[in-house]
Amino acid sequence: MDRKGKTYLVTGGASGLGEATARMLAAQGANVAILDRDEERGPAVCKELGPRSAFFKMDATKEESIKAAVQGAAAKFGGVHGVINCAGVGSATTTINKKGGVHDSGIFDFVVQVNLYGTFNASKYAAAEMAKNEPDENGLRGVIINTASVAAIDGQKGQAAYSASKGAVTGMTLPMARDLGTYGIRVLTILPGIMETPLMAAASDKVKTGLALSVVAPKRLGKPEEFAHMCTAIIDNGYLNGECIRLDGAIRMGYQSKI
Ligand SMILES: NC(=O)c1ccc[n+]([C@@H]2O[C@H](COP(=O)([O-])OP(=O)(O)OC[C@H]3O[C@@H](n4cnc5c(N)ncnc54)[C@H](O)[C@@H]3O)[C@@H](O)[C@H]2O)c1
Structure with missing residues (x-):
């Protein structure tokens, strides 16, 4: 696939799923902008990707920072054809705890700020840029790919904030597709299962084997390249729109009480 002349923004592109996507798109000839808070990894990845890539520092909790990064990338490459929203954080805090405490509101706010507001704000500023493109023969101008999680549906204990943020990302997929259909901009959301990224690096081999x-099949964690491949499939298939797609080897997270 030759993506010469097309520009994709990847939030969270300094690591994990976003990095794999940035690498695949760049290898296929696209211009790639990495928008991330990580000022070490982001530029280092771009250095490897070469001159058709650029790093823009972005804090997903701050709208002005997102606006500046998106507009900066659009100005550098002369437009935007897609945004892949991968910037995200997890959480592991229960609603109340055995010490009589309640879920910290700051943690809840932070997770929702990064995962939900960050995704929506990057999408809206990228959409404003994509709306300026000349439409293709099908009237399409660009694509937004959001990253939720299977935790949007099968959230685990301690994931109230994370699941709330990812559930909201899945929920806004269709209304955004309807808002942006007028401009020929498609909106899709991927719900990854358990993927082998730095997020999972802290888990022991025993935990990973259990997961x-x-x-169901294949019996392993997902690879970041499989997420990247899903993004390129979405970019290439113009009839996909307004849908949330699980990428999870058919995992369905259960619940087991401790005795
Ligand atoms: N790895 C998994 O198993 C898995 C499963 C389901 C969903 N996801 C989701 O996929 C996305 C990517 O996850 P990953 O596994 O690649 O994680 P990762 O930690 O490897 O990468 C996340 C990237 O987001 C960036 N980021 C975090 N907070 C930011 C902020 N406030 N502003 C700007 N950048 C910020 C980080 O710097 C990092 O580069 C996340 O939204 C995550 O919730 C991951």
Whole structure:
């Protein structure tokens, strides 16, 4: 696939799923802008990708920072054809705890700010840029790919904030597609299962093996390249729109009480 002349913004592109997507798009000839808070990894990845890539520092919790990064990338490459929203954080805090405490509101706010507001704000500023493109023969001007999680549906204990943020990302997919259909901009959301990224690096081999066993097939964690491949499939298939797609080896997270 030759993506020469097309520009894709990847939030969270300094690591994990976003990095794999930035690498795949760049290898296929696209211009790639990495929008991330990580000022070490982001530029380092861009250095490897070469002159058709650029790093823009962005804090997903701050709208002005997102606006500046998106507009800066659009100015550098002369337009935007897609945004892949991968910037995200997890959470592990229960609603109340055994010490009589309640879920910290700051943690809840932070997770929602990054995962939901960050995704929506990057999408809206990128959409404003994509709306300026000449439409293709099908009237299409660009695509937004958001990253939710299977935790949007099968959230685990301690994931109230994370699941709320990812559930909201899945929920806004269709209304955004309807808002942006007028401009020929498609909106899709990917719900990854358990993927082998730095987010999972802290888990022990025993934990990873246990998780892999709960995947129907193949019996392993997902690879970042498989997420990147899903993004390129979405970019290439113009009839996909307004949908949330699980990428999870058919995992369905259960619940087991401790005795
Ligand atoms: N890895 C998994 O198993 C998995 C599963 C389901 C969903 N996801 C989702 O996929 C996305 C990517 O996850 P990953 O596994 O690649 O994680 P990762 O930690 O490897 O990468 C996340 C990237 O987001 C950036 N980021 C975080 N907070 C930011 C902020 N406030 N502003 C700007 N950048 C910020 C980080 O610097 C990092 O580069 C996340 O939204 C995550 O919730 C991951």
